[in-house]
Amino acid sequence: MTHYKSIVVLTGAGISAESGIQTFRASDGLWEEHRIDEVATPEGFKKNPALVQQFYNARRDALLHERIAANPAHMALAQLEREWLTRPGHQFLLITQNIDDLHERAGSEKLIHMHGELLKMRCELSQQVFTIHHDIGGDDICACCGEKGRLRPHIVWFGEMPLKLEQIYRALANCDLFLSVGTSGNVYPAAGFAQEAKQADAYTVEINLEPTKQNDLFDKHFYGKAGETLPAFVDSLLSR
Ligand SMILES: [Zn+2]
Structure with a gap:
């Protein structure tokens, strides 16, 4: 199995919806x-x-x-960051389209609120x-x-530029694992991130309730609630 070093995660409304937002x-x-x-x-x-x-x-x-509280999916991403960054030379960035603070409440620190x-x-x-x-x-x-x-x-309102795009694209160009969680892939520029990651030869994984229009851009799919599928996926990553 491949050993990843640099993970970029993108989260969207789906992960917040599971917390009742x-x-x-x-x-x-x-x-x-x-x-x-x-x-x-x-x-x-x-x-x-x-x-x-x-x-x-x-x-x-x-x-x-x-x-309102962080759910197991938020917790799993915070745990992934914490443990991933104890490994020499490993990188992690969480990009969220959500405007709530549930990732912070779960303990995430390497986090960009692009909206x-x-x-x-x-x-x-x-x-x-x-x-x-x-x-x-x-x-x-x-x-x-x-x-x-x-x-x-x-x-970031409609018609305005998302925040920290430069830093985001830099991370995407250097990642070898891209994980998309609870996002429909309909809103640009976030909808283009999977494509960017693929161009960087990253392995791409999608966790969503149902298939999206971007199905072909992902190497692996998990369909279901992020709170149920993500903790197991994070465990598998951390047990390597
Ligand atoms: Zn002022």
């Missing part, structure tokens, strides 16, 4: 009954900042509810990022510049 439904373009152009675009924020803040306040409340983070706000003037656990109003005063209404959710 509601995400954007591509099928009807709604997110918790709100239209995406109203709550997840720069234009929507400009038009009605109070509504947008309210929307993310509610998402933040839901995420911080006591019933931003629900528990952070950003000043539009200084680009400084703040961690917040409380509600934000449409004209709250920013702690860095003292201006009203400059704080926006640190979320």
Whole structure:
């Protein structure tokens, strides 16, 4: 069996859904009954900042509810990172499209939130990022510049560039195992990552509830809940 050295993992909505988090439904373009152009675009924020803040306040409340917790799939990825990085010359990067903090709660550290983070706000003037656990109003005063209404959710909205793409593509070009978990492969640029990994001659593995359009890009598939299939896969990787 091949001995991998550099693992890149991509996670998507599926892994959060297993923890009870509601995400954007591509099928009807709604997110918790709100239209995406109203709550997840720069234009929507400009038009009605109070509504947008309210929307993310509610998402933040839901995420911080006591019933929401990391699930065995999040735990398995954190364990993989921890043990993988004790091996000389081994590398690991977790890229998530999710904006919740469940990977952090499970203990993941080598982590990129390419679509931003629900528990952070950003000043539009200084680009400084703040961690917040409380509600934000449409004209709250920013702690860095003292201006009203400059704080926006640190979320990559539709029409905006995902974060840290350079670092992501560098890792993909150097990985020999690419693992995709709970992602439909419909949203670019993340949908192109499997292709990038294949070009780097990586072995590609997909864990998803059902086959996706990207079926052909993966060498191996596990269909089922990530919380059930991923811990066993991680065990097999770590027992080599
Ligand atoms: Zn500011």
